[in-house]
Amino acid sequence: MKFKYGCSRGEPPGGGASLEELISPDNEVRFIDAFVDSLPLEKLGFRVDFPENGRPAYHPAILLKLLVYGYLNRIRSSRCLERECDRNIEVMWLLGQLAPDHNTIANFRKHNAKAITRVFRATVKLARDFKLIGGELLAGDSTKLRAQNSKKNNYNRGKIARHLAYIEERLSEAQQALSLPQPGARQEQLLDAVARHARRREYYLQLLRQLQDSGQDQVSTSDAESRQMIIRNTITEVAYNVQAMVDARHCLPVDYQVTNHNDRQAMGGMVRRAKSIVRNNTFTALFDKGYYAGSELETAQKLGVTALVAIPAPAANAPDPGYNVEHFAYDSVNDTYTCPEGHTLSTNGHVYTKHLNRSSPTSFHQYRTKACRTCAVRGLCTTAKNGKLIERNTYTPVFELNRQNIQRHPELYRRRQAIVEHPFGTIKRQWGYSYVLTKQGMERASADVGLMLVAYNLRRIFNIVGWQTLLAYCTAFLGALWLLYAKSRAKRLTQAQIRKDLASGEVYLQIAIFS
Known part of the structure; x- marks a missing residue:
């Protein structure tokens, strides 16, 4: 019987071919490489100036390429990415066989949250250049991503009060037992119990003082800015709430924000940012009933945006x-x-x-x-x-106008869920990104979420436009970018002059990524 036999372990992989030959022309890793190289990283907020003395640093492009590749391939852990650098041929090609350690990768992610947000905006601008953003119909919603904080390590006043009551009861029992003659070993056990309960009582009193001083209704001890939220019906998790606006043409997110509160006061800010991103106020925005707040609806209407927000059931229905x-x-x-x-x-x-x-x-x-x-x-x-x-x-007039808008466009509102749940479903269910990997605050959580959405947008653009067009675009962009950047530094050209120069080329390039 015939079998297939592998190569000798002493033989170079690919028959001695170079990394360049091993990576196929249509491999998406080439697009990642060209896309990151086309970004003005210093303008986006990444640090590129390092002192000459000491050990050389990794260029931010190297670490950004690694993270984008990882999130596109469902690898988020810095330790897993470190391992990929030594065994993954695509990563070796992408990084030039550099292998950053896990601390370097993790520190880069947590220290560049704002810059990663600008990279996400660059993907939105890229989509706009290919006419993938309609800017006519947008849907807003939120999704909860679990934080690195268990329910056990999340406290409110009621939970603290229950712990304190339990401790006082145990202390009372131990002190009552100590008032009676006890054997030596038993007495030592009781004294240890009193000391232990006293320490726990002080710990919970400190948490209570923290709540009173901050004015918050919760405190989380592992990830301080995470909050316990309702996920579905009566199910709760300690999580972050990610607000997103999604364009209807190709279900591409155009904006996101990581928060630790519910949806009620979020719509006004989402609409305001969406207006600046799509550069008009003639679009229609769709929201579910969690966003039904008069002040937020009023903000949207003052901005000139038609907002359709689902109307909650009346608090008191008539018998008929x-x-x-x-x-x-x-x-x-x-x-x-x-x-x-x-x-x-x-x-x-x-x-x-x-x-x-x-x-x-x-x-x-x-x-x-x-x-x-x-x-x-x-x-x-x-x-x-x-x-x-x-x-x-x-x-009330604001609510009445919203009701009229929904009655005029009932078929339009029915599209909301199909638009906004598309990215959430892909990211959470298909990719498994149902939790925030980072700890210690919303800013670091925002970096993690930003990389998720960068990967989602790049995947969608790659699938819709095709690798050849994208690669040609990024290559042309890279050449024009460096040429005009040097030209602007030499002659101090205005943004309008640079944009005019770019628009005259074969490929329309959006210089707004500079800003």
């Missing part, structure tokens, strides 16, 4: 849904409501105030009608003893 508040017509001239039965609800003019959260209080008017007393359908409209009550606050 036909008599819910949305079916009462408001008259802005007379400041009255008209119910489905034709009765007029008016206000007494008094301004009421309620505090729903820690933010500024909400002021509102109340609208009633005496007709409720004798109304034949009162049982269908309300069960309140004093009849139907409607509250109208500062943001």
Whole structure:
């Protein structure tokens, strides 16, 4: 029987071929190499000036190439990347057979969070150059990524109080036992227990003081800025909340931000940043009901953006849904409501105030009608003893405009989930990036998330455009970039002049990456 036989272990791999010959022309590692080389790393915030004395440093391009390659191939650990440098032919080709150690790789990632965010923006600009960003319809949402902090090491006031109560109970038992004659060994055990419980009590009291001083409602001891959040239904995790805006044309993220709070106050900032990225305010933004906040909707509308935010179910439904508040017509001239039965609800003019959260209080008017007393359908409209009550606050017109937008474009809103969940599903379910690898703060978590989204965007662009076009683009960009950068340094040209020079070439190059 015939079998295939391998080469001798003493024979060079590839029959003595060079690394260049072993890497095929269409290997995506060539695109990674060209893409990183095309970036003005110093302008993006990477450190490129190192003192001459001492051991030579790794150029940031080398470490950035390694990280981008790793995230594209589902390798995030710095120790795993260190091993790849010695055994992976693609990495050897990419880095010129350099092999940074794991500390160098990890330190580069955690010290360059802002620069990595700018690399992500460079991928967005690259997509825009190839007309992959429509800028007409965007969807915003968030996803929770678990932090390197267990639930056990996350505390709130209630949890601390339970621990302190348990410790006091154990201390009381030990002290009561010490008040009675005990054998020598038993007495030593009790004294050790008292000392141990006293140390634990001081530890929890210190956590309580930390909560009181910071004004926060939680404290995490492993990753201080992570917070326990609801992941789904009643399931919670200590996590970070990643906000993202995704363009509808090819499901490409155009913006992201790592936070440690919920979605309610996030939409305004997301829309504002998206406006500057897509360079217009005529786009439509889609959000789920977690973003339903009057102040944020008002911000979006003032920016001129059409925001469609899902409307939560009413807090108090009428016995018959036909008599819910949305079916009462408001008259802005007379400041009255008209119910489905034709009765007029008016206000007494008094301004009421309620505090729903820690933010500024909400002021509102109340609208009633005496007709409720004798109304034949009162049982269908309300069960309140004093009849139907409607509250109208500062943001009610904003909510009404949002409701009208959704009613006009119901088919548009249905696309939200398909747009924004595409990158989240790929990154978390397919690639397995369901947690943040780094510790000690949101800035370091942002570097990790930024590299995830850089890899996602590059993968999408690579699959849509093709490797030959991308490689030609990056090669042309690299030559034009260095030529014009040197020219601008020599003549101090303005950005407009540089952009004009680039636009005159065969390939349109976006010099906005300079900024």
